[in-house]
Amino acid sequence: MVGLRKFSCYRRLEVPYTRKSKYKKKGYVKAIPPHKIARFEMGEKRLFSHIVKLVSQDSIQIRHNAIESARLVVNKRLEENLSNNYFMKLNLYPHHAIRENKMLGGAHADRLQTGMAHSFGKVIGSAAQLKEGKTIFTVFVDKAGVESAKTSLMYASPRLPGHVTVAVEENKRGLIPS
Secondary structure, three states: OOOOOOHHHOOEOOOOOOOOOOOHHHHOOOOOOOOOOOOOEEEOOOOOOEEEEEEEOOOEEEEHHHHHHHHHHHHHHHHHHHOOOEEEEEOOOOOEEEEEOOOOOOOOHHHOOOOOOOOOOEEEEEEEEEOOOOEEEEEEEOHHHHHHHHHHHHOOHHHOOOOEEEEEEEOOOOOOOO
């Protein structure tokens, strides 16, 4: 079985394309497979003194399995370093459907494929679309855990396309994670 196609094919932000067909039923995306993100909120909900954010520096798309991989590594590092003295929230949801026009290869395959004649493609997954400056993860911690939260969030950067940065701010308004 063939694995996932390289994400460089899908990384750039694009407007969702809707197929326009003279036959109404061919103009719809039939179904989107479920995403792999297990949880969107982790840790203890209480008042913390600082907010640490992982912010995107590019306008990009992020596939759902890359988001889950980054979430796992950040949550593991936070649990190791801060036990349960943090609250982490994933601020993305993968709404964008990723389609692929699968081409058959091999002997006599040229009789089976339609090439680019019907190139709408089947949905193979979902992705979240990000504009520059959008927050990916938000971590609420006390002052003692700020450095640990910053290093934990930077462990997510190799797993995500594009460039990210960490922003730290004081919780002056007294925001409780919701």
